[in-house]
Amino acid sequence: xxxxxxxxxxxxxxxxxxxxxxxxxxxxxxxxxxxxxxxxxxxxxxxxxxxxxxxxxxxxxxxxxxxxxxxxxxxxxxxxxxxxxxxxxxxxxxxxxxxxxxxxxxxxxxxxxxxxxxxxxxxxxxxxxxxxxxxxxxxxxxxxxxxxxxxxxxxxxxxxxxxxxxxxxxxxxxxxxxxxxxxxxxxxxxxxxxxxxxxxxxxxxxxxxxxxxxxxxxxxxxxxxxxxxxxxxxxxxxxxxxxxxxxxxxxxxxxxxxxxxxxxxxxxxxxxxxxxxxxxxxxxxxxxxxxxxxxxxxxxxxxxxxxxxxxxxxxxxxxxxxxxxxxxxxxxxxxxxxxxxxxxxxxxxxxxxxxxxxxxxxxxxxxxxxxxxxxxxxxxxxxxxxxxxxxxxxxxxxxxxxxxxxxxxxxxxxxxxxxxxxxxxxxx
Amino acid sequence: xxxxxxxxxxxxxxxxxxxxxxxxxxxxxxxxxxxxxxxxxxxxxxxxxxxxxxxxxxxxxxxxxxxxxxxxxxxxxxxxxxxxxxxxxxxxxxxxxxxxxxxxxxxxxxxxxxxxxxxxxxxxxxxxxxxxxxxxxxxxxxxxxxxxxxxxxxxxxxxxxxxxxxxxxxxxxxxxxxxxxxxxxxxxxxxxxxxxxxxxxxxxxxxxxxxxxxxxxxx
Numbered sequence: 218x219x220x221x222x223x224x225x226x227x228x229x230x231x232x233x234x235x236x237x238x239x240x241x242x243x244x245x246x247x248x249x250x251x252x253x254x255x256x257x258x259x260x261x262x263x264x265x266x267x268x269x270x271x272x273x274x275x276x277x278x279x280x281x282x283x284x285x286x287x288x289x290x291x292x293x294x295x296x297x298x299x300x301x302x303x304x305x306x307x308x309x310x311x312x313x314x315x316x317x318x319x320x321x322x323x324x325x326x327x328x329x330x331x332x333x334x335x336x337x338x339x340x341x342x343x344x345x346x347x348x349x350x351x352x353x354x355x356x357x358x359x360x361x362x363x364x365x366x367x368x369x370x371x372x373x374x375x376x377x378x379x380x381x382x383x384x385x386x387x388x389x390x391x392x393x394x395x396x397x398x399x400x401x402x403x404x405x406x407x408x409x410x411x412x413x414x415x416x417x418x419x420x421x422x423x424x425x426x427x428x429x430x431x432x433x434x435x436x437x438x439x440x441x442x443x444x445x446x447x448x449x450x451x452x453x454x455x456x457x458x459x460x461x462x463x464x465x466x467x468x469x470x471x472x473x474x475x476x477x478x479x480x481x482x483x484x485x486x487x488x489x490x491x492x493x494x495x496x497x498x499x500x501x502x503x504x505x506x507x508x509x510x511x512x513x514x515x516x517x518x519x520x521x522x523x524x525x526x527x528x529x530x531x532x533x534x535x536x537x538x539x540x541x542x543x544x545x546x547x548x549x550x551x552x553x554x555x556x557x558x559x560x561x562x563x564x565x566x567x568x569x570x571x572x573x574x575x576x577x578x579x580x581x582x583x584x585x586x587x588x589x590x591x592x593x594x595x596x597x598x599x600x601x602x603x604x605x606x607x608x609x610x611x612x613x614x615x616x617x618x619x620x621x622x623x624x625x626x627x628x629x630x631x632x633x634x635x636x637x638x639x640x641x642x643x644x645x
Numbered sequence: 646x647x648x649x650x651x652x653x654x655x656x657x658x659x660x661x662x663x664x665x666x667x668x669x670x671x672x673x674x675x676x677x678x679x680x681x682x683x684x685x686x687x688x689x690x691x692x693x694x695x696x697x698x699x700x701x702x703x704x705x706x707x708x709x710x711x712x713x714x715x716x717x718x719x720x721x722x723x724x725x726x727x728x729x730x731x732x733x734x735x736x737x738x739x740x741x742x743x744x745x746x747x748x749x750x751x752x753x754x755x756x757x758x759x760x761x762x763x764x765x766x767x768x769x770x771x772x773x774x775x776x777x778x779x780x781x782x783x784x785x786x787x788x789x790x791x792x793x794x795x796x797x798x799x800x801x802x803x804x805x806x807x808x809x810x811x812x813x814x815x816x817x818x819x820x821x822x823x824x825x826x827x828x829x830x831x832x833x834x835x836x837x838x839x840x841x842x843x844x845x846x847x848x849x850x851x852x853x854x855x856x857x858x859x860x861x862x863x864x
Binding site: 503533537569573 | 737738779780783786791817
């Protein structure tokens with residue numbers, strides 16, 4: 218299969234015309250380049266051909282850049298269970314955009330080098346011709362060269378405007394203006410060779426007047442075309458987003474609903490599936506990818522999720538304030554044990570966690586019938602060891618209140634001195 | 646219990662399946678459903694026509710100017726206190742919850758609440774009290790902060806010591822009755838504290854409040 222005819226981004230020298238052409242014709246790039254240079258020497262046919270392709274061929278990555286922009290802007294849900302998640306779509310989008318930028322900058326730099334080379338070469342050729350005794354009119358060659366140079370400078374910016382940063386865009390616009398001035402200067406110099414200064418000024422004045430008139434007529438049209446284009450782009454982005462959403466819903470929600478229908482006679486199972494699906498969907502819809510994961514609330518939610526799946530009773534978590542770090546580990550392990558006891562023996566469980574400047578507190582409450590701690594056999598380590606013992610060893614406290622209307626475990630872990638973050642204190 | 650007349654209710658939710666389920670779940674002895682509506686405009690019309698004691702109001706609604714449940718509550722401000730609003734939503738996002746409360750709703754429940762729980766909450770709202778779910782109490786604690794304490798009761802930007810305690814107990818899953826027992830105060834006093842907190846939530850122009858709700862995605 219032949220590659221479509223586009224201007225290559227990889228391996229381009231100026232605008233990627235030769236590389237793209239070579240890819241399309243399955244020829245070595247060097248052949249194409251040499252062929253074009255030879256053509257250029259034949260009255261400039263190669264140059265015209267090159268310019269023509271430059272204008273009309275799309276750059277290879279034009280579509281890719283648009284989608285990458287969209288990915289970067291959209292809230293891509295991260296799977297929070299993967300710590301750090303460097304393989305998430307949001308981050309890869311970011312990377313590809315960065316790589317694209319670097320590539321573009323390098324191509325631009327190459328383009329400049331080639332232009333300088335061509336200018337030096339052209340001067341050498343003209344000088345050579347002159348020493349060989351062939352008369353060359355500087356009045357025509359000089360301005361003509363300047364016009365060509367200006368065009369090349371302006372055109373080189375064609376690919377760097379899209380998707381560039383603000384600063385990059387300013388530089389690009391400046392270079393386009395520079396190219397424009399070069400072209401104008403060249404044309405004026407060329408014209409001054411034929412007509413007198415007085416007529417030149419008059420002609421310039423007329424030209425400006427005509428240009429202004431044209432602008433006045435064309436501006437609303439151009440503006441409208443630009444707006445239509447933007448609207449189309451937004452619509453396309455929305456459509457892609459929608460397709461992505463539909464794919465996700467299909468993969469998760471519809472499958473769960475099918476599962477629920479199949480198990481309709483088993484209410485416990487239905488509730489469990491519904492609950493798991495709800496969590497998953499909430500995470501997909503509301504997870505903010507920019508928010509740091511691994512906070513007290515996140516980790517409690519994760520524990521709750523696994524316990525819910527295993528035991529089938531719901532665990533509702535409410536968190537106030539934020540805390541992070543390894544000092545929470547014993548607290549979370551004890552909380553997990555308390556939650557497990559609750560869903561195993563009592564039913565639905567509520568968890569309330571509060572993180573403050575001096576520590577974190579977790580309350581785990583169920584509405585079971587309560588139990589007698591002294592009546593628990595000594596070989597059952599659950600409450601005594603995994604909760605109370607663990608908290609005491611790590612410098613925290615654990616209290617247990619149990620009665621006929623339920624059991625509540627209160628866990629408190631002081632924040633280690635060097636760990637207190639003033640920013641976090643301000644937030645709570 | 647039967648001598649008290651049932652509380653009249655209008656159910657506003659764009660989800661027809663949920664409306665049907667909720668109506669079937671509500672305790673028919675205590676609650677009488679007068680009407681229902683599925684979007685902002687029909688909701689405002691239905692509320693003005695039926696004048697229910699309580700409107701069960703979904704946070705996310707189509708129609709109107711896109712303001713959802715908050716827009717309905719705001720548009721019916723002149724009917725207060727005859728008509729009261731209880732927000733009920735599947736969304737746990739703070740901006741939704743705080744938004745509809747600040748628009749005038751007297752409480753907030755998640756859609757997973759059982760029929761009996763909703764019926765209780767409707768009666769409580771009809772009696773002029775506020776209904777706080779543990780989640781809403783958590784939002785309040787997070788928004789107002791737990792470190793600083795109001796010295797005077799009428800300070801709008803901070804919770805008083807007692808209000809903090811009550812909010813904490815509700816966030817921990819205590820009923821009003823249990824919270825009252827725990828703090829050695831009457832249920833009536835707990836209700837008063839909760840109403841005060843609701844008022845602060847509605848009136849405080851503490852600038853963090855809206856910013857906080859916007860920033861806070863969801864838990």
